[in-house]
Amino acid sequence: MSAAHKGEVHLVHLYPREMSIYGDLGNTRCLAARLRWHGYEPVVHGHHPGERWPAQAHLVLGGGGQDSGQVRVQDDLDRQADRLRELAADGVPMLMICGMYQLFGEAFITVEGRRLPGLGVLDVTTTGNRTRMIGPVVLDTDFGTVVGYENHSGSTVLGPGQQPFGSVLHGEGNNGQDRTEGARTHNVVGSYLHGPILPANPRLADGLLEIAARRVTGEFVPGELDDRIADEAHQRQVVRLTGRRR
Amino acid sequence: MGVIAGLRTSGAIAAGKAARVASRMRGGGSALPGLVAERVDPAILQHTLGSLPRGVVVVSGTNGKTTTTKMVVALLRAHGLRVFTNPTGSNFTRGVISALLGEVGISGRVDADVAVLELDEAHALKFAEVVAPTHALLLNVARDQLDRFAEIDHTARLLTTLAEQTTQAVVLNADDAFVSRIAGQLAPGVGVQWFAVDPAVADRLPEIQEADVRFDDPADAPTLGDQDGLLLPHDERSFTIRFPGGVDVGPLTLRQRGLAAMINATAATTMARVLLGPDWDAATASSALEAVHPPFGRGEVIDVDGAPLELVLVKNPAGFTVALGTYGNEPVATMIAINDNYADGRDVSWLYDVSFESLRDRGVSVTSGVRAWDMALRLRYDAVEVDRVEADLDTALDAFLGLHRGEPTRIFCTYTAMMHLRRRLATRYDLARFGEDPDA
Ligand SMILES: [Zn+2]
Numbered sequence: 001m002s003a004a005h006k007g008e009v010h011l012v013h014l015y016p017r018e019m020s021i022y023g024d025l026g027n028t029r030c031l032a033a034r035l036r037w038h039g040y041e042p043v044v045h046g047h048h049p050g051e052r053w054p055a056q057a058h059l060v061l062g063g064g065g066q067d068s069g070q071v072r073v074q075d076d077l078d079r080q081a082d083r084l085r086e087l088a089a090d091g092v093p094m095l096m097i098c099g100m101y102q103l104f105g106e107a108f109i110t111v112e113g114r115r116l117p118g119l120g121v122l123d124v125t126t127t128g129n130r131t132r133m134i135g136p137v138v139l140d141t142d143f144g145t146v147v148g149y150e151n152h153s154g155s156t157v158l159g160p161g162q163q164p165f166g167s168v169l170h171g172e173g174n175n176g177q178d179r180t181e182g183a184r185t186h187n188v189v190g191s192y193l194h195g196p197i198l199p200a201n202p203r204l205a206d207g208l209l210e211i212a213a214r215r216v217t218g219e220f221v222p223g224e225l226d227d228r229i230a231d232e233a234h235q236r237q238v239v240r241l242t243g244r245r246r
Numbered sequence: 247m248g249v250i251a252g253l254r255t256s257g258a259i260a261a262g263k264a265a266r267v268a269s270r271m272r273g274g275g276s277a278l279p280g281l282v283a284e285r286v287d288p289a290i291l292q293h294t295l296g297s298l299p300r301g302v303v304v305v306s307g308t309n310g311k312t313t314t315t316k317m318v319v320a321l322l323r324a325h326g327l328r329v330f331t332n333p334t335g336s337n338f339t340r341g342v343i344s345a346l347l348g349e350v351g352i353s354g355r356v357d358a359d360v361a362v363l364e365l366d367e368a369h370a371l372k373f374a375e376v377v378a379p380t381h382a383l384l385l386n387v388a389r390d391q392l393d394r395f396a397e398i399d400h401t402a403r404l405l406t407t408l409a410e411q412t413t414q415a416v417v418l419n420a421d422d423a424f425v426s427r428i429a430g431q432l433a434p435g436v437g438v439q440w441f442a443v444d445p446a447v448a449d450r451l452p453e454i455q456e457a458d459v460r461f462d463d464p465a466d467a468p469t470l471g472d473q474d475g476l477l478l479p480h481d482e483r484s485f486t487i488r489f490p491g492g493v494d495v496g497p498l499t500l501r502q503r504g505l506a507a508m509i510n511a512t513a514a515t516t517m518a519r520v521l522l523g524p525d526w527d528a529a530t531a532s533s534a535l536e537a538v539h540p541p542f543g544r545g546e547v548i549d550v551d552g553a554p555l556e557l558v559l560v561k562n563p564a565g566f567t568v569a570l571g572t573y574g575n576e577p578v579a580t581m582i583a584i585n586d587n588y589a590d591g592r593d594v595s596w597l598y599d600v601s602f603e604s605l606r607d608r609g610v611s612v613t614s615g616v617r618a619w620d621m622a623l624r625l626r627y628d629a630v631e632v633d634r635v636e637a638d639l640d641t642a643l644d645a646f647l648g649l650h651r652g653e654p655t656r657i658f659c660t661y662t663a664m665m666h667l668r669r670r671l672a673t674r675y676d677l678a679r680f681g682e683d684p685d686a
Contacts (some may be wrong), residue, residue, distance in 0.1 A: 022595040023597065196598050233622075
């Protein structure tokens with residue numbers, strides 16, 4: 001096996017047209033680039049509504065969308081529900097941002113009080129809100145500090161025992177009340193953070209792709225990456241928003 | 247309006263004028279006088295604008311408002327109309343009132359035949375609640391980065407409501423499904439005119455406008471009629487606007503480059519033609535368009551010791567993509583300055599919806615602004631080399647101009663970064679005063 005080919009890693013981006021607002025496709029691009037820099041061969045699949053599921057899926061991503069976008073993907077998501085739940089339970093790493101985070105939860109309660117069931121991968125329930133939570137965010141997570149930008153009207157509450165993705169050092173988070181942000185079950189991370197979240201948080205990006213690489217090849221052999229720009233972008237937001245380096 | 251209301255308006259104008267003088271003496275605050283007058287009498291707009299003989303034209307949409315408004319004004323003035331307009335960039339209701347206060351007498355009359363106003367989507371609607379526009383020119387709906395337009399669907403709804411309030415005619419973009427769909431929502435008797443791009447170049451549109459992903463097929467494109475304007479580009483700068491039922495405008499060449507500017511010219515021309523009716527003259531229109539200077543920051547060229555420096559405002563993915571497409575085939579030394587203040591859009595995620603590959607050959611000399619490092623990081627993911635990252639705008643500008651003395655240079659910048667850089671440049675080079683247009 002050559003140094004430049006430690007193995008193929010298949011990335012699946014769910015609904016790139018409908019659910020990748022605010023640059024969320026940048027997460028997929030970031031992972032593909034970093035896999036390449038680490039010496040792996042990324043294969044990116046965009047899964048569109050009605051299409052066949054790719055033969056291999058080692059890492060699954062989803063982003064935010066307009067209300068109209070969510071409506072368009074609903075049927076297909078129902079068709080893929082069992083498969084996604086199985087992959088999640090099996091430990092496949094997934095990153096679901098904003099709208100897809102909500103859809104991976106137990107349910108979404110609309111402003112009018114209607115209850116729309118979600119995939120139930122994450123034990124979270126989101127209630128529609130008339131006011132939006134908007135602004136830059138800093139979190140403390142298992143992957144170190146994480147910076148990003150939230151823009152959501154849904155207010156999300158974790159079920160009992162549901163682990164959050166992080167705790168809020170700056171910003172609103174899941175609901176603006178309990179200082180939690182996102183949710184994590186097995187290797188599925190749900191979060192409201194755009195930015196997009198991965199480029200300026202290389203530890204999170206590598207955390208996800210390390211899990212995927214280990215599952216595919218049995219090990220993770222990192223390459224030598226120059227993350228000085230990412231680290232500087234990251235650290236500047238942390239200092240600016242929380243007042244000190246962390 | 248009764249005597250009391252009339253007195254209130256006079257009082258409002260006097261109060262606003264006093265505030266305008268006061269704020270001028272303090273050297274700033276262009277929105278303040280409008281705010282004062284608006285508080286005294288919100289009907290001030292209705293009183294002063296509602297009775298203009300040729301009506302009130304509102305120009306709205308996400309991209310191209312300022313350029314298009316300038317073009318409509320130039321076209322109407324070339325045909326001899328006296329036009330009241332809001333100054334470049336002050337596209338808020340209060341900015342309109344501020345501008346009015348400079349022009350009305352204490353009687354509340356403005357000496358004009360017609361008003362042509364650039365209003366952003368939300369403020370256009372507030373404005374229309376007070377003064378129903380006679381004409382509306384609706385350009386496009388793209389995702390803007392200002393947080394108040396979080397949803398593109400919401401923006402489309404705002405424009406639809408604006409069109410519903412319009413009393414005589416609307417001019418709509420036939421190539422933008424968000425806009426063309428508005429034609430079904432108009433009050434009875436309100437005319438619709440279209441502007442469109444020659445289908446032969448329509449494949450270039452996806453890169454400059456947002457696609458509506460809700461439908462599998464593109465929405466049924468409207469069929470163009472005799473009085474609609476069709477853009478026929480010849481090259482990057484010259485084009486003809488064809489009205490099947492009339493005389494062509496052009497071939498002509500704008501001072502601004504690129505397809506987006508040509509589309510703006512087509513939109514403006516279609517609007518002016520509707521408004522002028524029998525007074526319309528194609529040759530007059532053509533020379534008027536050729537004389538329009540780009541608004542500052544929209545492809546403005548500054549003479550830096552004999553070498554041209556272009557300042558290019560970027561504010562959303564569609565706009566940045568247009569700018570890169572327009573300038574990409576003439577690569578020069580490039581700086582990119584990204585701030586994340588409210589007026590820039592506080593979320594920089596959108597930079598990941600733009601492809602920077604056209605900058606790969608030449609690289610980027612400097613990234614700057616509050617988010618200089620995030621911009622450099624974005625470029626790294628498109629394999630574009632960055633020579634230097636310097637968050638401080640003044641230091642970055644000095645370094646950039648020092649490195650490229652005597653060469654043509656270009657700076658892509660967000661709104662507040664542009665304001666800052668331009669202020670800095672204005673003190674050194676012979677520029678029109680900050681915030682003013684050389685020929686407005
Ligand atoms: Zn969001």
